[in-house]
Amino acid sequence: MKRILIFMTLCCVWIGIFAVGSYSRKGNRLIFTLAKEKVRMDFCADGMFRVYHSVDGNFAPDEQWMVRNYDFSPVDYTVSEETDAWIITTGVLQIRAMKSPFYLIVSDKNGKVLYTEKDEQRFFPDSVRTSVVMQPDEHFFGFGERMDFMDQRGRKVYLNVELGSGPRPAVGGKDILRANYCPVPFMMSTRGYGIFFHTAYPTEWNMGWDCSDSYSFKAFGGDLDYYFIYGPDFYTMVDHYTDLTGKAPMLPRFAMGLHLGTYSGGTWKNEQMTSDTYPPTLCKRMRQEGIPFDLLWLDSTWRFFNTTFGNGGCTFEWRETFKSPKAMFDSCYAQNVQMVGLHVRSILDNGPRYKLLDQARGTGYVLYPNAQSEGQVDFFNPKAVDWWWKNGVMKVADLGCKFVKTDVGSSLRLKEGMKGCDGMDGSALHNLYPLAYAEAPFLKFKELNNMRGLTHTREGYAGIQRYPYIWAGDWGTEWQWFEPVIRAGLNIGMSGVGNWTHCMGGFEQYSAYDTELYMRWVQFGMFSPIAMLFGMDHPRYHEPWTYGEKAMKNFIKYDELRYSLIPYIYTNAYRLHESARPIMTPLVMDYPHDENTYNLSRQYMFGPWMMICPVTIKNALSQWVYFPGGKWFNYETGERYEGRQYKSFLTPLDVLPIYIKAGAIIPMQPVMQWVGQKPVDVLTLDVYPEGDSSFEMYEDDGLSTDYEKGIFALTRFSSSLKEGNWTFRAEKPQGRFVPEEHRYAVKAYLDFIPSQITENGKLLIRLSSEKAVHTQTGWYYDITKKRLFVNMAGNNRQEVELIVR
Structure with a gap:
């Protein structure tokens, strides 16, 4: 009798194991065989993996129109098994793949839960869908060329290439709440992850529209196939997304x-x-x-x-x-x-x-x-x-x-x-x-x-x-x-x-x-x-x-x-x-934990240093600006502002409000009527010293595809402001491309009047006016604007060091 009970118990265990499923592993690929479906997980990096559900057990061949990269270096991960889940661990993530029913819970290496799928139906006669728990502090960005909102929490977003349906404006035939010239089924969460829904079918993203504690993404056809992309910052997420779909080439x-x-x-x-x-x-x-x-x-x-x-x-x-x-x-x-x-x-x-x-x-x-x-x-x-x-x-x-x-x-x-x-x-x-x-x-x-x-x-x-x-x-x-x-x-x-x-x-x-x-x-x-x-x-x-x-x-x-x-x-x-760092960047990408930035579409960063604030209201005599953390300079006047505050400014019609982030180093060339009209004989560095900062300027031939072979140059400029002393350095260009010769000029905002300035150890003379700096080697300090102008003798064929005391 005892043997019969042991045998029956073992049978029940084996039947239970077979019922909840099994997995197989080959390289970066895991395949879970479940009672009603197969699920494939492909690891692309420590923080990025693909999830592909198949009801019939077949997985379609890899398409090449959206995703261009399916071949990734080996990812080091482990798989262990518990009664109710498989535990997959990478260098930065821990993934609990629940067995019955199958759904994912993703945490970072410190155990912080980032993403939890819900135990809900996935397959419908006309669509496929994944539902996800939405955290109280979670906000969502991306989705392509949306003109309606930035933070899509609480919205329902439909993505399909179209002009939009609904009431037409007086001019054109576009519905601004739905127009999708360029939808992209990719979004990023302030929890530190992104989702790329790998489908060409129209999609609907219910980001808490009818439920405040969950969101879902649904495709009207095709397979349930998506990528999880860990950041935790936005720049890493969009970089990894374009590792999949392709980087933007250099234009001329x-x-x-x-x-x-x-x-x-x-x-x-x-x-x-x-x-x-x-x-x-x-x-x-x-x-x-x-x-x-x-x-x-x-x-x-x-x-x-x-x-x-x-x-x-x-x-x-x-x-x-x-x-x-x-x-x-x-x-x-x-x-x-x-x-x-x-x-x-x-x-x-x-x-x-x-x-x-x-x-x-x-x-x-x-x-x-x-x-x-x-x-x-x-x-x-x-x-x-x-x-x-x-x-x-x-x-x-x-x-x-x-x-x-x-x-x-x-x-x-x-x-x-x-x-x-x-x-x-x-x-x-x-x-x-x-x-x-x-x-x-x-x-x-x-x-x-x-x-x-x-x-x-x-x-x-x-x-x-x-x-x-x-x-x-x-x-x-x-x-x-x-x-x-x-x-x-x-x-x-x-x-x-x-x-x-x-x-x-x-x-x-x-x-x-x-x-x-x-x-x-x-x-x-x-x-x-x-x-x-x-x-x-x-x-x-x-x-x-x-x-x-x-x-x-x-x-x-x-x-x-x-x-x-x-x-x-x-x-x-x-x-x-x-x-994939955007040239035109919303403030939320740099300040993801500052909710003041979540819906700012009247301000943005142009490159890492310049905050552009277009005036978008007719007859506006003034406009408020939000300054996020750090210090900022008014581009027109040089006035300084502390971050984490709102301020209102006058808005004359011929002035675009531009504010510069402290620490900025902005290389500038002489004005030309077309690019390449004349040599860039003088490169002016517009500097806003604050602590230690640097900027690497990129140069290549501007026309060929040699940059794809690594033929380009990077010139590093650095600024260090400490206790009334300022040091500026221009290093020699590094790389396989030899840039044209540039002599250097510097414009810098300084709160102290220089007593002496040396270039590579040689004392520079003090000139009588800003105008004189344009024609002579030396320096001039504008006491009113607190701005220093330096015309340097050195060029990019050597390292140049400017010390201001």
Whole structure:
């Protein structure tokens, strides 16, 4: 009897073990075999892993449109088993994988619980979902180019590439509460983790909308597949997210200058007024007025519009008002425009000569007859891309076009029940289409031009940062859209997409022209990652001289300031490439535990040192600013402020409020009319000494892809302020690239009057004025502004040390 009881007990144990499941391990992969599903965990790093649920036990092959990296170095982790859970431990995380039912509890190495999934249903007839416990102090950021809110706690967020449904504004057809030109299914929590929902299907994120103690993320189709990304800081999370989906490449250095768009003299319904003389004349006027710019593109009205798709189709045939397109390109390039591009659409149409739509239908290179828009190019098919390039783009590239603006990537819609490539549903292909559409010309022009790629695009999804740059789309010229556009730039930067821009002054006008709005928007535009001037309004197109003398002066002031900041901006573009650190950064990324920063969309950091505070209210005579921890300087006056306080300031129309973080070192160059117009013979370091600080300036050839081979240079500048002594050092450039020769000048705010200054041990003379510093080696101290000006003899061929006592 006793033997029978022992046998029955053992059977029950084995049956119990079989019922709750088992696991197998191979390298970075764990597979849990459960009663009703299989779950795969792939470890990418100590703090990042993928979770993939499968009901039928099959896991789909790795896709390549969103995620580009599935091959990670071995991760050191251990697995132990308890009665109710498997315990997985890495260098920074402890994961409890509960057995029955299966769900995860993730803690940091100190035992702090970061993330707890709920024991709730995951699989539904029309969707898959994960529910998670929401902590009382937890807030959520990211989600792509959202214009509605920053902190999404308490919101319901729908992500799908679209313009948005709902009530239409007076101008355009966008619903600001839902518009998703570039949604990204990635979010970051102030608890120190992020979630990337690895799906191309539309998603819904219920971030406590109907329940204050939990949130969920749901996909309307596909598998339940997501990545857990530990920080604990936001910068680490977005860096790891882009380790998966791809880093932003370096753009040409001149792309940090101003981009200018034009309708060539005639917008829609005024196409007969276009001409091939308008763009060169526009360039000439910009140069005559002394307005720096580097790139130009011709928007849609360069093309012949057929009756099939109207202005929504692309014929690649010139409108009859363009008599000599090649001469037009040549004239623009002769005026030192560095790249000239053209607007295209993803839908082909027939023109009088080429009949591209008919040809593409015959070859099968359009998504036809499955697509609702029958001329949709099948950019998923490499053969279709080659055909489109040869028969369409090369017809204009041969004349001088060097890039394209890929507009309307949201247009792919398959008919009900139809499948696309690899058997994928249309709702999944819809979100991937902008990636394929932007990639094609980016890679083709990169090869043709024998330089870094550049594509100007509107729609995107997870991974679009690989094909920069993206712009915010067609928002009206109204005050109500101004701050939401700023918010969009901050949210998309936190979603891994740092090369972003917008139309200064809005895209299209509905009512009377508003010079104040134009001036304020231009100020913000010059402190955006990409600076772009473009508008649809006929006949102004936001050209600055059409707004009057004050607007012109304001435009030139901030355009020139941007050009002087190119060394600083370009260095931050490298940081974006290297670690996905946004050039335009919300304050919450630097101050995640300061709730005052959670919804600040009227202030942001431009690089690590400059806080930009656009004035977004009409007729505002003053505006409050929040200063987070640390000390700050007023860029215009040098006035100092302590952090952790709100202050109100006057807001004259021609001044953009800019505040500099104490410790800042900002490299600046002479103003130029285009990038590379002249050598940077003097590099000015704008320094705001406070304790010990440093900044590494990045340099390369600005054009080739040699930086991918490690051919670049970093020059480290450091500042040390201690008890009435200040030391500034410029080290020799380090790296495989040899920069052009720069002599150094320094501007620094100091609260003491120097008694002597030495450069590399040699005493510098005291000069009589700031003006004298521009022409002689020596120094001058402005007692009123407490600002020191030094013209140094040393250059970047040696280490330079400046000691101020």
